[in-house]
Amino acid sequence: MQNPPANTPKIDNIDDGDLPAGGDLVIETGASPSAPRPTPRVEALVATATAYANAASSENTRDAYAKDWRHFTAWCRREGFEPMPPSSQVIGLYIGACAAGDQKRNTPALSVATIERRLSGLAWNFTQRGTPMDRSDRHIATVLAGIRRKHAKPPRQKEAVLGEDIKAMVDTLGHDLRGLRDRAILLLGFAGGLRRSEIVGLDVARDDHLDGNHSDGRGWIEIFPGQGVLLTLRGKTGWRQVEVGRGASDQTCPLAAVERWIRFGRIARGPLFRRIFKDNKTIDVERLSDKHVARLVKQTALAAGVRSDLPEEERAGLFAGHSLRAGLASSAEIEERYVQKQLGHASAEMTRKYQRRRDRFRTNLTKASGL
Template sequence: MSKNHKSSSTEPASDKALTLPSSVAGSGTLDRLVDTARDYAKASTAENTNKAYATDWKHFARWCRLKGTDPLPPSPEMIGLYIADLAAPTGPSPALSVSTIERRLSGLAWNYAQRGFALDRKERHIATVLAGIKRKHARPPAQKEAILAEDILAMVATLGFDLRGLRDRSILLLGYAGGLRRSEIVSLDAHKDDTPDSGGWIDILDDGVLLTLNAKTGWREVEIGRGSSDQTCPVHALEQWLHFAKIDFGPIFTRTSRDGKRALEARLNDKHVARLIKRCVLDAGLRADLPEKERLALFSGHSLRAGLASSAEVDERYVQKQLGHASAEMTRRYQRRRDRFRVNLTKAAGL
């Protein structure tokens, strides 16, 4: 194995992505711009995605070493063997799902691009193996249960009216009405540019609240109107939390003190949303016909998004815009309860 190859396989992709031509290397000003450009390049993908891609590369590089080969330059034949080993491993490692294998391929393609190589996933040694894996192992995607209108009302009814209760009520109602991802909920700030790790901010207006979000698909605005009563209104719940928590700057949803009487400065982790949903599902008695373990497995942060998509009796395009989906087909995947034959194309075609 050559020294250059060894270096390329171990150094982080972000450090190899941007370099200066030898003719201008050593310029202090340009060196600083390279560092700035690297920061922007790193920000082109979400932090969790960067971590996953780094893990994908380490796993593949280690697999190559164990097989006595080098990860660089890319070899479609070896990558085809690699994904076959992921789907049907010979050792103690569990077989990976099709979606995870596809994610691994995306991670490898990204890492190769940072190192100046192109990985063609349509190359026959990769594409045919992946197609075979899909035919043999693919399963319909496991969908989380949708939290419908009656469910969310039962869930918020289990919460108290202390500071934590006000916060969690606001999280559930805002997440449901906005069709928000759990990461989007906790990333909100009171104003634009309040904190470096902000994922968006809010503007409370007479008719509702406007969220400006920097989400997976880019910037988007989410309008959440006022509800029919204070008890179920997400905007009123948000106002109550902000007022009693005395939050007018920085993260909207923060931790509270041990006695529950003060809001702290630390932003909540998105895992809090998942834990909150599962706790309230149990407390509200949702799907009580199932054992507790199965009930907990049915619900997650995506249950809020699926609930909005399934419950909102409006034109599908408005739901699509609210969820930030690029296609109507993606929105339909979130709809657990809809009239599939409301538009009968058979009759419309004259049959």
């Protein structure tokens, strides 16, 4: 097999440090010091390939993977191991240490989900460095199986907020700028079955830069007066469109709420949902953080008394941004295929995982069996 030419682009082989800022990949020409400098055309091709490589995963994902790599390499340095090339034995010891924690260093034990995420981050990092990790090796797989068996806890899903819950939640909001914005967030997020990142990633109009790397947006809205809002969203597998129709009442209509926010917020271009300064009059030009959606859902659900049958300390951990998405799936009395399409799921099985309470006890096998 012939060796590639000296100026063939390749992924930068970073040792045990971080990926560059933001966890971005770096594609370099790989030329030796004595080789001629790449032509401007080759450098342009490298820049284009780098941009596409970074577009393969979100910035948040790359940041998380960069943190996973930092955690692993720091542990290797403390324990006297070399992080490269990947050693199944060392990785097995690492995940065992993560599960056990370290009392001397006051480091808590990590959850099974976090350890699995760390493994995914390591696998990605090793692959980018040209030395793939064998996750199925017994030194990794057997230790992970033991961790799951000993430490895994039953999944705790976020509570779904249903249609009546959303009505009560928006009633807790004021009618100032902040209230108008947050009301639009809740109603649009619920009716669209949106993720919190999709909500804050919306622009008020189509941005021609969305197809490139100059925008942090994830889609845009198109208003059809009197009918609804059409959302065009960019996801992991491509673009999809979500129709959010007009509601029965102006007080709880997503279309009306979005139109009011745009009019009074004077949003003409750029991000749809933005930060509002303390004077409650000045609107920032920057996009709102997706963490605001999680805080908003939690605060309004608690204020509205959703699941007031539970103790206050338990209720506080039940609600988050995903409560909106699960709420639509659980509330909509419509054929499952329409819910699946709205949520952008590839399978009906995934949609059913979001339907928290809709079908509970609807099919009664006890009575069907004659009892």
